[in-house]
Amino acid sequence: MADYHFVYKDVEGASTEWDDIQRRLGNLPPKPEPFKPPPFVPKVDADEQPKSKEWLDAREPDELEDLEDDLDDDRFLEQYRKMRLAELREAAKAAKFGSIVPITGSDFVREVSQAPSDVWVVVFLYKDGIPECGLLQTCLEELATRYPATKFVKIISTDCIPNYPDRNVPTILVYNNSAVKGTYVGLQKFGGKRCTPEW
Numbered sequence: 001m002a003d004y005h006f007v008y009k010d011v012e013g014a015s016t017e018w019d020d021i022q023r024r025l026g027n028l029p030p031k032p033e034p035f036k037p038p039p040f041v042p043k044v045d046a047d048e049q050p051k052s053k054e055w056l057d058a059r060e061p062d063e064l065e066d067l068e069d070d071l072d073d074d075r076f077l078e079q080y081r082k083m084r085l086a087e088l089r090e091a092a093k094a095a096k097f098g099s100i101v102p103i104t105g106s107d108f109v110r111e112v113s114q115a116p117s118d119v120w121v122v123v124f125l126y127k128d129g130i131p132e133c134g135l136l137q138t139c140l141e142e143l144a145t146r147y148p149a150t151k152f153v154k155i156i157s158t159d160c161i162p163n164y165p166d167r168n169v170p171t172i173l174v175y176n177n178s179a180v181k182g183t184y185v186g187l188q189k190f191g192g193k194r195c196t197p198e199w
Contacts, residue, residue, distance in 0.1 A: 132193075
């Protein structure tokens with residue numbers, strides 16, 4: 001059976017036009033102010049409040065030593081936190097690359113010769129269809145992920161050096177500060193067919 005004693009309640013502070021007219025005529029009491037909770041004030045922790053000179057004078061030497069140890073711990077943790085953040089920022093700066101980027105002849109100057117002086121660039125000259133190139137590329141891909149601060153690029157040999165003989169690929173050129181620091185022609189320098197990233 002239905003409950004006929006239900007009283008409809010609107011949102012607190014809401015009023016109907018009829019109620020407003022009745023209040024103006026004095027038939028209803030004035031509308032109560034809507035409830036506003038007091039503003040939130042966090043509980044004050046006495047241990048975190050600054051201590052007065054009188055409070056410090058009242059402490060025993062053992063208590064003061066404990067406080068000093070806590071202060072040293074806080075200083076150490078803050079110093080360690082700053083040092084660790086600086087290390088993470090440096091690691092983020094260094095980890096720029098992490099893969100072999102294919103380039104064309106027109107990209108060579110920008111990507112290799114004009115690379116920043118603190119970046120070493122490994123240039124892989126290859127030719128499609130030569131199995132030794134595929135083997136060395138697999139090793140270089142793993143090395144690129146191990147050394148993300150070093151830039152690894154690959155370019156088709158004849159795009160980089162016109163008429164470059166196929167017998168010389170794969171070739172690796174190592175650049176730093178716009179100069180060639182090392183040249184490795186052929187797979188024999190890297191262990192031949194047993195080439196691994198450790199070579």
